[in-house]
């Protein structure tokens with residue numbers, strides 16, 4: 001089993017040998033490189049790499065002491081043929097508690113599987129209500145549709161939002177990620193279509209707007225499942241899909257239409273025969289995202305075109321002033337629902353989240369070690385740019401860490417396939433931009449790693465919301481920060497995000513820095529990719545909203561370069577100020593999933 005070579009101050013001769021070896025290997029497309037062989041040494045746990053840096057030292061010392069005693073007692077007992085007894089049982093409990101704290105991975109109790117196949121949290125801070133779906137007196141067909149999902153009782157947001165929506169009221173609904181908001185608007189939407197006895201010739205009566213194509217695809221799937229026993233029609237229009245096919249479908253008549261804003265506007269303006277004059281219900285999911293700059297213009301035009309006499313619902317886990325402004329402007333006599341307003345934390349109870357302060361030049365080494373130890377887990381890693389996703393995916397694959405990747409610029413068929421493939425796997429690594437940060441319900445994600453920091457706490461909340469979704473589920477989140485970025489934690493604290501500090505264990509770090517540098521230097525494709533990623537990282541940094549913390553002029557470029565596999569900063573045209581705003585625009589495009597010009 002070839003392990004990773006670790007850097008150490010080797011002799012000149014050894015260094016030369018190493019270079020030769022590496023040059024030889026770099027000619028291979030993949031396989032045996034300095035980075036080890038094809039994953040034979042994968043480990044079941046990455047917990048050992050991270051330790052909670054906390055005031056647990058006392059407990060840890062007690063445990064160490066007890067472990068010693070236990071060992072001694074065990075050897076005495078075995079000599080005397082005695083059982084471990086009460087003290088040992090207590091000790092086991094204590095060790096177990098401490099191990100949970102240290103690894104961030106509560107141990108699985110038998111029969112405690114939560115939604116999404118994840119483990120059960122401690123049941124407090126529930127997102128469920130006591131209300132049954134029967135209490136809503138829904139049509140038999142919708143009730144049968146709900147049964148398809150196997151839901152027993154409503155979540156709190158469902159219990160609070162569905163009744164007013166069924167009465168035709170406007171709603172502004174907020175609930176944490178994974179709280180079941182989609183069904184909170186889909187159930188009333190489907191009931192409305194049924195009660196109006198809609199048929200295809202009535203055209204579109206309900207529109208659900210989503211900020212990303214994958215979220216739209218997923219919402220359409222959920223709507224179709226819920227409508228399985230109904231006769232009404234459901235459809236999807238999203239950027240990147242076949243426009244002509246969509247038009248034909250719209251002309252035939254789609255009662256419940258799920259759409260992304262740009263493509264919807266396109267059809268509203270130019271698809272003849274698309275009947276939308278009967279629109280009765282408009283839902284804007286992830287409203288805060290949809291009202292951001294990149295969608296603002298399309299949204300203004302959509303709202304100007306759509307019939308004004310309608311019911312409207314706005315949903316998101318996070319709210320902004322723009323959402324409140326839109327609510328004030330376009331909702332009539334609305335019901336405002338915020339199920340989490342009294343909570344100390346805005347994230348889920350089953351989510352263990354921590355940050356790790358990593359020296360800039362060691363960022364990749366920590367990520368590499370973490371991922372190498374996580375091959376049997378389902379992990380999402382967020383980056384600030386598509387160039388960085390691309391480079392790291394190429395690099396990791398080259399060094400035998402299998403991963404998928406996703407950013408807005410990809411061909412839509414590939415995006416859809418990648419999304420469904422990742423939903424279906426039990427373990428795997430997904431590298432992505434924020435195009436994957438919102439709303440997606442991917443089963444069984446165990447770790448969300450934010451390798452590049454999010455632009456703001458809202459983005460953080462949505463990213464980590466891809467794990468620990470639904471009642472009783474657990475998950476882990478890890479935020480990478482360099483020393484200069486630690487003040488970002490104040491923003492998170494203010495946003496009610498509780499984070500522990502993790503320390504990575506230096507001795508567990510696989511130090512492949514020189515191998516990485518040799519690999520990048522000797523592989524022109526990888527080197528070009530690394531340059532693009534390096535440049536994008538710096539531009540993302542300079543485009544960051546919290547300029548007081550993410551100060552590009554304080555970045556140690558040598559250390560940044562090292563994290564991308566360069567021995568010294570590569571020569572790339574930066575022109576930070578003009579390129580930063582261009583970068584911001586292209587990132588918005590990426591997040592909404594459109595192709596860049």
Ligand SMILES: Nc1ncnc2c1ncn2[C@@H]1O[C@H](COP(=O)(O)OP(=O)(O)OP(=O)(O)O)[C@@H](O)[C@H]1O
Nearest residue numbers: 151153154155177178179180181182317439441470
């Ligand atoms: N009443 C329910 N009982 C059990 N599970 C439910 C219920 N309602 C929804 N779920 C499940 O909970 C998970 C999260 O739901 P959903 O995707 O609607 O969350 P969300 O609030 O829209 O999250 P986000 O803010 O990230 O978009 C899904 O797997 C969904 O099937």
